[in-house]
Amino acid sequence: MELVFIQILVLFALNTDANSQREAQDSIMMRYIESRVISLEDRLYKCEQVLHHYDYELKGLSHRLISRLEEQSKHRADVKREVENLLARIERAEWDIDYLETASPSNTCVEMDEQLVETQLESAEEEKRKILQKLNTSCTIMVAQIKSQKTVKRSGGAIGSWIRNAGNSSERLYFFSGPNGDTLLEFANMEEFTSRDYLEKARNISLMYSWQGTGQAVHENFLFFHKNATLNEIVKYDLGRENVTETVELSGAGSIPPYQLSPFTYIDLAFDEQGLWSMHGDVSNGGNIVLTKINYQTMVMEHAWNTSCQSANAEAAFVICGTLYVVYNTASGGRSHIDCIYDTSGIITDKMPTLYFLRRYSSHASVKYNPIDQALYAWDEGYQTVYRLDTRAKYEHP
Numbered sequence: 409m410e411l412v413f414i415q416i417l418v419l420f421a422l423n424t425d426a427n428s429q430r431e432a433q434d435s436i437m438m439r440y441i442e443s444r445v446i447s448l449e450d451r452l453y454k455c456e457q458v459l460h461h462y463d464y465e466l467k468g469l470s471h472r473l474i475s476r477l478e479e480q481s482k483h484r485a486d487v488k489r490e491v492e493n494l495l496a497r498i499e500r501a502e503w504d505i506d507y508l509e510t511a512s513p514s515n516t517c518v519e520m521d522e523q524l525v526e527t528q529l530e531s532a533e534e535e536k537r538k539i540l541q542k543l544n545t546s547c548t549i550m551v552a553q554i555k556s557q558k559t560v561k562r563s564g565g566a567i568g569s570w571i572r573n574a575g576n577s578s579e580r581l582y583f584f585s586g587p588n589g590d591t592l593l594e595f596a597n598m599e600e601f602t603s604r605d606y607l608e609k610a611r612n613i614s615l616m617y618s619w620q621g622t623g624q625a626v627h628e629n630f631l632f633f634h635k636n637a638t639l640n641e642i643v644k645y646d647l648g649r650e651n652v653t654e655t656v657e658l659s660g661a662g663s664i665p666p667y668q669l670s671p672f673t674y675i676d677l678a679f680d681e682q683g684l685w686s687m688h689g690d691v692s693n694g695g696n697i698v699l700t701k702i703n704y705q706t707m708v709m710e711h712a713w714n715t716s717c718q719s720a721n722a723e724a725a726f727v728i729c730g731t732l733y734v735v736y737n738t739a740s741g742g743r744s745h746i747d748c749i750y751d752t753s754g755i756i757t758d759k760m761p762t763l764y765f766l767r768r769y770s771s772h773a774s775v776k777y778n779p780i781d782q783a784l785y786a787w788d789e790g791y792q793t794v795y796r797l798d799t800r801a802k803y804e805h806p
């Protein structure tokens with residue numbers, strides 16, 4: 409039980425990328441693994457019944473640590489030392505197993521082992537929680553499946569986007585029709601948007617700069633968009649004061665679209681539980697999607713990830729709890745499906761099974777996640793559709 413959990417954690421540590429954030433996580437993981445090795449060492453002396461099993465598991469563990477050690481050249485020396493230290497401890501434990509195997513067996517630990525398993529089941533949950541806190545990934549949901557869909561309206565042409573405010577102080581909706589424009593409509597809530605005389609209820613906002621593509625995002629009073637006819641300028645616009653707050657360049661973006669099936673969008677912006685993200689295409693990254701975390705208050709680009717998700721046949725993408733989900737389709741419109749995910753927290757490393765959208769034929773010009781109601785707001789050939797999701801914890805494998 410415990411070993412399996414340790415192995416998951418070791419795999420987690422082994423699969424993370426070599427960058428400074430990950431190094432800090434690595435050292436937390438190392439410390440955690442070390443504490444688990446200590447408890448293992450204790451138990452090794454008590455329970456010879458399971459020694460064969462432990463022996464096998466420990467060999468696997470040390471094998472992985474050795475291969476990790478080879479990669480460690482990129483990492484800081486102290487992390488390397490910790491791994492070496494752990495390796496020595498595991499070797500010692502293996503020697504102890506050999507010794508205990510030849511020593512005379514006794515049955516005294518059988519009952520105790522059962523008790524241990526009980527308490528460990530409980531503590532494993534507690535430990536998971538603590539690790540997540542340490543790694544600052546308290547937001548750990550992922551999409552399990554697309555549960556339902558509801559087409560709420562038909563308005564506008566094939567290209568556009570609509571979003572719900574990503575802040576929690578209002579349920580406002582924002583409507584952007586066309587591949588570019590300098591106006592948008594704001595609705596107080598879903599009821600007003602779906603009402604018959606919705607245009608009369610809308611607030612028609614004219615911007616001083618025009619937007620391009622379907623990459624808009626709104627958080628509380630601020631609208632974020634790719635400024636029309638610029639390579640990669642992102643505008644932060646104050647919808648309350650009707651003024652531009654800041655304009656920043658997203659360097660590297662603008663040369664190719666992130667989603668080849670939605671070539672009108674060069675920079676997609678998205679809010680999740682952790683804040684603002686941008687997605688763009690990059691030729692130097694093999695055309696794969698580059699994900700950037702932007703501080704939406706200061707507009708500083710905090711970190712960028714060269715994801716493994718291709719832009720070929722992609723039509724849209726969204727971010728949930730720091731994980732990018734890319735929606736793929738065919739050029740003629742087919743069944744949209746999520747076929748690539750990229751988790752910046754490094755928890756999901758396995759390839760996920762393909763997740764299908766419910767409609768047989770669709771063509772999404774945009775798919776926007778709202779972290780407040782955890783739904784997707786999609787623009788499907790001029791139909792405004794809401795998808796509800798089933799989620800699960802990133803740690804629970806299917």
Ligand SMILES: *[C@@H]1O[C@H](CO)[C@@H](O)[C@H](O)[C@H]1NC(C)=O
Nearest residue numbers: 541543544545546681682683
């Ligand atoms: C966790 O991350 C959030 C943003 O992702 C940050 O505001 C917060 O300070 C972090 N907490 C800790 C304890 O590092």
Ligand SMILES: *[C@@H]1O[C@H](CO)[C@@H](O)[C@H](O)[C@H]1NC(C)=O
Nearest residue numbers: 574575576577578628681780
């Ligand atoms: C809204 O979000 C802010 C910051 O995330 C939080 O402090 C506040 O409690 C939330 N308010 C409601 C009503 O959920």
Ligand SMILES: *[C@@H]1O[C@H](CO)[C@@H](O)[C@H](O)[C@H]1NC(C)=O
Nearest residue numbers: 588589590618619620636637
């Ligand atoms: C956006 O820029 C294009 C040129 O790149 C121009 O043709 C179009 O009229 C602009 N749209 C708006 C709304 O300004």
Ligand SMILES: *[C@@H]1O[C@H](CO)[C@@H](O)[C@H](O)[C@H]1NC(C)=O
Nearest residue numbers: 591592593607610612613614
């Ligand atoms: C919003 O206002 C602009 C000009 O101010 C106008 O061209 C546009 O038709 C208006 N949109 C709606 C839906 O009323």
Ligand SMILES: *[C@@H]1O[C@H](CO)[C@@H](O)[C@H](O)[C@H]1NC(C)=O
Nearest residue numbers: 616646649650651652653654
């Ligand atoms: C908008 O901002 C600019 C520069 O920050 C300022 O000169 C202008 O007066 C502001 N306009 C309004 C309506 O607040």
Ligand SMILES: *[C@@H]1O[C@H](CO)[C@@H](O)[C@H](O)[C@H]1NC(C)=O
Nearest residue numbers: 692693694698711712713714
């Ligand atoms: C992404 O890949 C490109 C090309 O290989 C490289 O120049 C860039 O530094 C990489 N960015 C990150 C954040 O790893």
